[in-house]
Amino acid sequence: MIELARLKSIGDAILLSGDEDVRVGVQIAQNYGVRVHLLGIAPSRGSQSQQLMLEADTTTEWGADTIKTFLSVREEKEEVIKVAAAKAASTPATGEAHNLATIAVTVTTFVDGLGKTDIEGVAAYWETDRGVPAELDKKLLPICGSAIGGKLTTSEIRHMRATFQKAVKAKL
Template identity: 45%
Template sequence: MNRLGIFVDAGYLFAQGSAAISGATEKRVNLSLNEQAVITQLIQTADELSGGTPLLRIYWYDAIGHSGPSLDQKRLAQSNNVKMRMGTLNGSGQQKGVDSMIVIDMIELARNHAIADAVLVSGDEDVRVGVQFAQSYGVRVHLLGIASETDKHNQSPTLVQEADTHIEWGPDIVNSFLALRQPQTRRPVKAMEFLGDLSTEAADAGATAAAIVERGDPEEIIVKMATAQVDGLVANDLQALKAALSVSSATLPREFDGKLLGMTRDALGRDLTQEEKRLARKTFKACVKRK
């Protein structure tokens, strides 16, 4: 069959993509993916590499953490022409089972003559055997990497040699689908410090940050923390949250929920009560919907 398969190692794409746009490898929690933009870019690049071979589908290989799939993983799984293949994360946050799934899929699709071209986004030596077997069935394999000033050799040299063609995306392309979120500060934000920066309305009304804390008014701190976090969302996260909350307004995606509650806890200097957690989540979701 004259079809094209695209095989994406998400771990490689996020790690090297973040290095390309920021100069350092960032944690996944600090990265926002525009799912439709990366799908469009993958299909466009694959079309150029294969000379116009029709797409079979995109195979996206990632790992699920203990808390379940993230918002971008759920959105990708629901996207047209995308097949999610999910491995697991070990205790060190490393992907397990992803390379073997890539190899198996490449071999099976090639053996069954389901594809004539394959575009592979990866840098791992372990997937080289999949390239070799696919080529033995007549498949042309195009290796796609991500150029990084901090790691110019982020793909196995023997994997590069094995591929039929090899190109790299630069920072300008990566920036079209990947963005940095505001990282959560490692230094706890104290209520006095936070309100001193953000409570301009309270100051205008004659109430200082000190007075707010003295009178034991955590609700104002919680509301301001939630509002500030929504104000700091990158455009793609805001759009994705709006879509997610329109489907299920009761649930806040875990990667945003954890950051919201963690930073609010740091601001108050204590654990939140269940009622305070509900207030933080309600305020956050209301602010997202108003944007």
């Protein structure tokens, strides 16, 4: 912010912070003529520095209703488990075969829930790396574990990752 202010590249800055440490940066930017607008996400007033709030040119607090107009949270884990459990109920319950079938349905349901940009991101990842991207693997492991009602074995994890790759490739 200071560098942009010094170069006269900005006239206004929106600061989403509450730390008093940035107060000096706000002062310096204001010395270059920049108006600094402090934005908080409710309940922010209890966690924003009073000195920072006094230093800012304006202070605004956005509530949940405002945030919901442009941002949403996907409750994917519970939804994927419900859909996968319903689909897996039709497969014969025979130990490991049932678990593998449940994992396949769960992974396919998970991939079906990914957006176009997520799929494109996986394809871009595959240009330099192999397997399931770490952030998706971290989501998928507990989802599959919940779907089968326990911790995945090494062969089940391998099956999960292979199924993920096939499902994503089918969407490309």
